[in-house]
Amino acid sequence: MKSYMVKRYSSIEAYVPGEQPRDLDYVKLNTNESPFPPSPKAAEILGGGEAENLKLYPDPEGKDLRDAIAKRFDVKRENVLLGNGSDEILAFAFFAFCAGEKCVFPDISYGFYKVFAELVGAEYKEIPLGSDFKINVADYENAGATVVIANPNAPTGLALTADEVERIVKTNPDNIVVIDEAYVDFGAESAVPLTKKYDNLVVVQTYSKSRSLAGARLGFAIASSGVIDDMNKIKYSLNPYNINRLTLKIGKASIEDEAYFLMTTSKIVENRIYTTEELRRRGFYVLDSKTNFVFARSAAVPGEKLYLELKRRGVLVRHFSADRIKDFVRITIGTREQTDVLLAKTDEILKEANNG
Ligand code: PMP
Numbered sequence: 001m002k003s004y005m006v007k008r009y010s011s012i013e014a015y016v017p018g019e020q021p022r023d024l025d026y027v028k029l030n031t032n033e034s035p036f037p038p039s040p041k042a043a044e045i046l047g048g049g050e051a052e053n054l055k056l057y058p059d060p061e062g063k064d065l066r067d068a069i070a071k072r073f074d075v076k077r078e079n080v081l082l083g084n085g086s087d088e089i090l091a092f093a094f095f096a097f098c099a100g101e102k103c104v105f106p107d108i109s110y111g112f113y114k115v116f117a118e119l120v121g122a123e124y125k126e127i128p129l130g131s132d133f134k135i136n137v138a139d140y141e142n143a144g145a146t147v148v149i150a151n152p153n154a155p156t157g158l159a160l161t162a163d164e165v166e167r168i169v170k171t172n173p174d175n176i177v178v179i180d181e182a183y184v185d186f187g188a189e190s191a192v193p194l195t196k197k198y199d200n201l202v203v204v205q206t207y208s209k210s211r212s213l214a215g216a217r218l219g220f221a222i223a224s225s226g227v228i229d230d231m232n233k234i235k236y237s238l239n240p241y242n243i244n245r246l247t248l249k250i251g252k253a254s255i256e257d258e259a260y261f262l263m264t265t266s267k268i269v270e271n272r273i274y275t276t277e278e279l280r281r282r283g284f285y286v287l288d289s290k291t292n293f294v295f296a297r298s299a300a301v302p303g304e305k306l307y308l309e310l311k312r313r314g315v316l317v318r319h320f321s322a323d324r325i326k327d328f329v330r331i332t333i334g335t336r337e338q339t340d341v342l343l344a345k346t347d348e349i350l351k352e353a354n355n356g
Contacts, residue, residue, distance in 0.1 A: 008121070015115045018318050027334070027341050030316040032154075032183075032293050034212035035334040036264045039257040042213070042250040050249055058245040060236075065243070068252045069220055073192050078225040081232060082251075084242045086182055086206035086219025091116055092231040092238075093148075093202055093221070097176040098122040102145035106135055108325060110150050110180065122146075129156070133287060133295075137164045141171040150180040152188045155320065155330040157289030159188035166191075169198045176227065178202045183291035185210035185265050186272070192222050199224040202231075209292055210265050211254050216247045268292050272333045278343050282350060297328045300353045306346075313345040 003010055018031035037043065066080040073080075083089035094116035097103075100123075105113045107126040117124035127139045133156045140147050147168060152159035169177045169191075179191045181203055192203050202223040208214035221231065235242060243251075254261075272294065276286050279296050286296045298306055306329050307319035318330040331342065 009119070012115065012118050015112045019316065021316070026311075026314055026316045027338050028316050029293075029332040029334055029338065029342060030318040030330075031214075032209055032291075032332045033214045034209060034264065034268070034292070035338060036212050036267070038212040038216075038250070039254045039260040041257045041260070042254040045246060045249045045253055048249075050246055053245055056245070057241050058243060058248055060240045062243050062248055065248045065252045065255075066220075068255050069222075072255050072258075073222055075192070075195065075222055076225070079195065079222055079228060081221040081223075081228045081235070082243050083219040083221070083235075084239075085208065085217040086180065086204050087112060088242060089204050089219045089221045089231070090148075090178070090180065091119075092234045093176070093178050093204070094120045094122065095234045096230045097146045097178075098124075103148060104140065104143050104145045105148040106150075106153065108133065108153075108156065108322065110154050110182075113148050129153075134158055135160060137167055140168045143168075143172055143175065146175050147172060147177040148180065149178070150182065151191070152183045152186075152290045154183065154291065155293070155295050155318070155325065155328070157183075157287050157291045157293060157295050159184075159290040162189040162191055162194065165189075166194055166198075169194060169201045173200060176200050176202055178204060180204045182206045183209060183293075185261075186269055186290060186292050188290040195222050195224060199227065202227060207251060207254065211261060212264065213250065213254060216250050218243065218247050218251045268333050271336050271339055274336065275331070275333055275339050275342075278339070279346075282343075282346065292333045293330050294333065295325075295328050295330050298350070300350055303327045303329050306349065309349045309352075310342070310345055313348065315342050315345050317342075 062082045066077045069080050070077050099120040103117055103122045104125045104127055107128045130136050165179055177200055181190055184190050195201050195203055202221050204221050207218040276294055279286050283299045284296045286294050303319050303326050307317055310317055
């Protein structure tokens with residue numbers, strides 16, 4: 001068929017989300033969701049009176065939720081922007097700060113950065129991680145470009161300290177530095193406090209991982225009010241009612257339930273330590289993750305084979321085909337029971353590999 005798409009976009013390689021199969025009841029450890037349900041306080045909203053109100057548009061400013069987020073992070077409402085998932089926040093940031101301009105990000109990181117950069121026609125450069133898969137902070141000092149970094153990084157799971165992030169922000173006063181903290185709640189240091197000191201810093205977080213709400217689609221940015229206004233300009237030019245009524249309420253109830261958040265995130269951290277030790281005992285090379293996933297390479301089974309063999313046995317993990325990381329699999333930290341299934345199936349595969 002003839003393509004009607006404008007040339008500018010037809011060559012874009014769109015982001016490919018992790019598989020969300022419906023055919024089998026997999027032990028699903030491939031897209032870094034939480035194994036725990038959302039806070040019961042958030043779930044209560046669904047049984048309440050809000051369904052009736054769905055006939056009305058939501059608050060385009062999301063004031064109540066922004067106030068709750070501002071309170072949690074000790075900032076003001078004008079420092080908070082809401083997005084339909086943090087992917088949308090990242091899109092706003094790329095439109096606002098990178099369109100037609102220079103931006104840089106690591107060569108191994110969240111695959112969406114490159115897609116957004118292409119979409120907005122940015123002149124982008126992918127900076128190689130070190131051979132140890134670490135981000136070299138000096139590579140981003142005085143970058144002369146917008147800087148986008150996932151901290152902790154994905155899929156490596158490795159984190160920079162807040163001091164290292166500050167060095168990058170401080171040395172780029174004429175450019176925005178976007179720190180994507182999708183996984184920060186599992187043990188890394190957040191850069192949110194630095195937003196009070198630096199106007200050029202945008203911190204992005206999500207409800208999808210540590211707050212068990214991937215399906216509700218909610219993310220947010222924290223930054224100086226001028227920078228939030230700039231991103232708001234993009235939001236109001238694309239989709240002013242970007243957060244639906246139910247999600248606005250669920251998001252507020254969830255962020256106010258700190259006890260549940262602490263309980264579920266600490267369980268995941270505990271299980272990450274267990275998973276890492278058990279994989280290492282089985283001869284895996286496992287990076288030191290500060291996230292809700294581990295990035296691991298088997299000495300005996302190549303990454304793609306391990307992914308396929310696990311899938312055949314009902315366990316889904318994520319494999320990336322990029323050259324530097326094709327020997328690895330990324331495994332989401334689920335419950336202890338899910339990890340034990342993963343380990344049992346891994347043992348079967350390793351045994352077969354050793355016998356063959
Ligand atoms: N940033 C990173 C580093 C991620 O891994 C993800 C999850 N795919 C996102 C952002 C986007 O998450 P969401 O849109 O669900 O908030």
